[in-house]
Amino acid sequence: MSERLDVKKTYKLLINGAFPRSESGRSYEVTSLRGAFLANVAQASRKDVRDAVVAARAAQAKWWALSAYNRGQVIYRLAEMAESRREELAEHVSLAEGLKLKAARAVVARATDRVVWYAGWSDKVAQVFGSSNPVAGPFFNFSVPTPSGVVGVVAEQDSSLEAFVEAVFAPIAVGNAVVALASEQRPTPSVLLGEMTATSDFPGGVLNVLTGFTGELAPTLAAHEDVDGLDLAGVDEGFADELALLGAGSIKRILRPASEDSPLRRLRAFIETSTVWHTIGQ
């Protein structure tokens, strides 16, 4: 009996830079596609959603106060973390999505490259989406993209890592804070990625990752009055209708899946255009 026993991992929530179990104490079982036990994952409650929104609101101000250059470096730092732990990520993706390890490695490589892509966007959006406007009068008039604020992401259910990265880092790159509901049945890769943000200099609360039942948590996120935007990537059309109705209560910006998605659409979804007029005179 000299064989070493594995140290099994507990998958917890990521709220405000900390890793709590759900305040409800609940957990649920996640299995591989073949039904083998993978983990007991924290089952977030509606209270956890509200706590995460509070954390995101506070973190957003800190995140946006950093220079765009600095935000880019922080996101890039996450790519470094993902790269050095790529085997671990690939194993998680492989188990979660039932992929062969080679295919899972390719998923991780693509996801990591997307983190790098979004890192670069943080200090480009103002130039690409901003403008100086030639108004008819003695004014210097300019428009800059500013973040919507707190964005709720209901992550895609099948693609456990790649789609999660797309949905989460597009809004973060432009200065938003995110509360993400991970794929209900394949949450472990996004939980692992969340853990990596803790060692990438993200202010706590910029990315919050909740695991649990989408049907239970998403309405709370959609109806929350301090959430500014909502990405409905991971719900079917009927449920998306229901969530969009809830979101209308506070005039949320709502992104629904499109048949052909362009990365710019996702990047533009949660930015506002802020225009400043300043007088010119002697």
Next chain:
Amino acid sequence: MGELTTSRLGAMQYDPAPESPDIAHLQERYGLFIDGSFTDPSASESFATVNPANEVVLAHVAQASNEDVNAAVTAARRAYETKWSKTTGAQRSKYLYRIARLIQERSRELAVVETLDNGKPIRESRDVDIPLAAAHFFYYAGWADKLDYAGFGLSPRPLGVAGQIIPWNFPLLMAAWKLAPALAAGNTCVLKPAETTPLTALVLAEILQQAELPPGVVNVVTGDGTTGAALVDHPDVDKIAFTGSTEVGRMIQRRVATSHKHLTLELGGKGANIVFEDAPVDEVIEGIIDGIFFNQGHVCCAGSRLLVQESVADEVLRRLLRRVDQLRVGDPLDKNTDVGAINSAAQLARIEELTAYGEEEGATRYTSSCTLPDRGYWFAPTVFADVAQSHRIAREEIFGPVLSVLTFRTPEEAVAKANNTNYGLACGVWSEKGSRTLWVAERLRAGVVWANTYNRFDPASPFGGVRESGFGREGGRHGLEAYLDV
């Protein structure tokens, strides 16, 4: 704040200089503009539109039923499929240039019609509304053949049929804000003007005929809220663009939520006009006046909350009240008039209700000593001092000539108070210190910030709100996005 004492100079006396109402060439009845011609409504129902300055009926306008809205959407769809989607950008561009020129040619007539129907001073309709409406068509005309270079990828597609619902505060200008970018991007339109101000949109329809715009590309359906609802709910509309109250905007977003319609909303506001102690007082006073009394305060981005630094609050208030007393309130057609009539009895009742709360909740009221005409809907310019953030007059959009004055000590406090609202449309900052102005502007949650000016609009400048003031932009390159499938 100290005693509200002021010298009551009153407005200076000038001889009246009225513009002639005959220039409007109004017809007794107006039909719906569907598929290129004026048609009678299916149910033969109509309603009167009155001059709010004297309650005289100006004309009878058709009430569009569900059937009429359906006819308009059908015409717009047919025009989109058979004509407009097959035109080149250069052709659309030329139509828009024609429309811009025709508005300029008929600008005097349009200004008088606007003032008669809306109650706004002729000085404003002549110098602001009509020239800016023409400028919007002129600006977007130039985009129609350059969409490939607008930053949305090559050959960006239009959305299809756009349903556009506009408010009564800037009737023709709002029609231009909606139609010009939509047409430039290649959409066809069904425009629903506000119930109390339909006339300039109908004159614009004549202009579209004169411009030989293909039938059905723009349709105008007049009516009340039921007409707007029919347009919002119509299954063959691809896009809804709405300007109006947050309350109605929320309802529209709910109705559209379960469809695949695209949506942009330009809603209410409770703009903060922030005055720092170093700002030049004379300019500040004019800026505050422009911010809240322009267009009788019927402006979604009005500077309805004055935040003034405590050290200069007494002086600013004293001089502000003196200036308020000098505003000339009266006949909107008189070229000397500063403040015109309230647009409708319903709006007047709303203003009266909210200002009554102002006094009840403990604010100090100052009302201009101007004399108001006997007939029509009038409200004297009003300033409330000693306003707390919790007061209804500091939280709710009054949409009238009513200013709430609050104070602050530090820039941080000014920003916190300015942002203490669910709205986020526009703010003003007054200071000679550029670094502080930009520091404040960066922290304001608002779509537009005016520094040392207020209520400026330009077709090249994106306009629109954040949070519950809506989403989407009108004006500038950004305004195209609302009408492209990108």
